[in-house]
Amino acid sequence: MDKRGDCVTLPTEPAVFDGHNDVLLKLFRAGGPVAADRFLTDHEGHLDLPKARAGGFAGGFFAIFVPSDDIDLDDKTGQMSQASYSLPLPSPIEWEDALPVALTQAATLFRLEELGALKVCRTAADIRACMAEGRLAAILHMEGAEAIDPEFHVLDVLYKAGLRSLGPVWSRPTIYGEGVPFRYPSDADIGGGLSEDGIDLVKRCNDLGILIDLSHLNMAGFWDVAKHSAAPLVATHSNAHAITPQARNLTDAQLDAIAASDGMVGLNFAVAFLRPDGRMVDTGLDDMLRHLDHLLHRLGETRVGLGSDFDGALIPFGIGTAAGLPALRQAMADHGYGAELIERLCHGNWLRVLEKTWGQ
Numbered sequence: 001m002d003k004r005g006d007c008v009t010l011p012t013e014p015a016v017f018d019g020h021n022d023v024l025l026k027l028f029r030a031g032g033p034v035a036a037d038r039f040l041t042d043h044e045g046h047l048d049l050p051k052a053r054a055g056g057f058a059g060g061f062f063a064i065f066v067p068s069d070d071i072d073l074d075d076k077t078g079q080m081s082q083a084s085y086s087l088p089l090p091s092p093i094e095w096e097d098a099l100p101v102a103l104t105q106a107a108t109l110f111r112l113e114e115l116g117a118l119k120v121c122r123t124a125a126d127i128r129a130c131m132a133e134g135r136l137a138a139i140l141h142m143e144g145a146e147a148i149d150p151e152f153h154v155l156d157v158l159y160k161a162g163l164r165s166l167g168p169v170w171s172r173p174t175i176y177g178e179g180v181p182f183r184y185p186s187d188a189d190i191g192g193g194l195s196e197d198g199i200d201l202v203k204r205c206n207d208l209g210i211l212i213d214l215s216h217l218n219m220a221g222f223w224d225v226a227k228h229s230a231a232p233l234v235a236t237h238s239n240a241h242a243i244t245p246q247a248r249n250l251t252d253a254q255l256d257a258i259a260a261s262d263g264m265v266g267l268n269f270a271v272a273f274l275r276p277d278g279r280m281v282d283t284g285l286d287d288m289l290r291h292l293d294h295l296l297h298r299l300g301e302t303r304v305g306l307g308s309d310f311d312g313a314l315i316p317f318g319i320g321t322a323a324g325l326p327a328l329r330q331a332m333a334d335h336g337y338g339a340e341l342i343e344r345l346c347h348g349n350w351l352r353v354l355e356k357t358w359g360q
Helices: 023-030 032-040 049-055 073-080 095-114 124-133 153-161 196-208 219-228 252-260 285-299 322-334 339-358
Strands: 016-021 057-064 118-120 136-143 163-167 264-267 304-306
Touching: 016 136, 016 264, 016 304, 016 339, 023 032, 023 057, 023 095, 032 095, 049 057, 049 322, 057 095, 057 124, 095 118, 095 136, 095 153, 118 124, 124 136, 124 339, 136 153, 153 163, 153 196, 196 219, 219 252, 252 264, 252 285, 264 285, 264 339, 285 304, 285 322, 304 339, 322 339
Parallel strands: 016 057, 057 136, 118 136, 136 163, 264 304
Antiparallel strands: none
């Protein structure tokens, strides 16, 4: 309703292709592949097939993520609701423990494909075809490379299966590099850079055409990827440190390096990375627009997209779920973004950088 009580239809176009979701983790916790059919119905969570259709969500990066047993989510939320916080890094996870979890989540995505819920896409042309057909398009992504052995046998197998995007770390160390803790106020200048194995991983991903995700790397690791990677620099779900000085967010120097590589950044919807005070409490869409304005200023109109973190974060109540994406489109239009820019933000820029990264 508008202020006069009249019904208002919010826009479900242009379609959104999104930089990050944690649906596979949610389904893993519900039982893995045997629970995949839950995605077909409207159930608790940010993203499922009915919500995707209602909100004009066309697909995105579906993350394999191995959870840490030593994280108390209620305690984490409570700490991050304070004026300042510094959560310790979770403990590393051994390869032997990570691999079964990663394979189960990959199997869950392929079960969703068998059920007709989506298609696992290996090329930008696949994504375009899905969008034309109205079929959900999924990129198999890995957030944290604990399940990848240093000989890269698992990487090669997963690539053959469909893996096309990988973040070397989450917010805990791996044999490849170091992540950043949930810390405010702070920047990501915490810890060392990539290991020799990490540099080799970057080069192997370049050879295969696997996108390297920078969203959780610390600053030294970011600059090591910038030095050793021949591909565009991409952060699938990150925001502007100049607006919210949280360790997860990117400084202007990092944004400038991404722009110079013709890469891109997907706006993270997590409230703690949006609010200027860094607190994990609800915020308005105006904070999202503030970050978008800054990202567009530093990166240009062809290098910014969306990276929601659906099912992995507390997002603004004004959006709520994937079904609420029309509210964001309307907010962008009301803010003065033109139709061409909104289309680029919703999906055009992701397709551009994927074509460039995957060599198509």
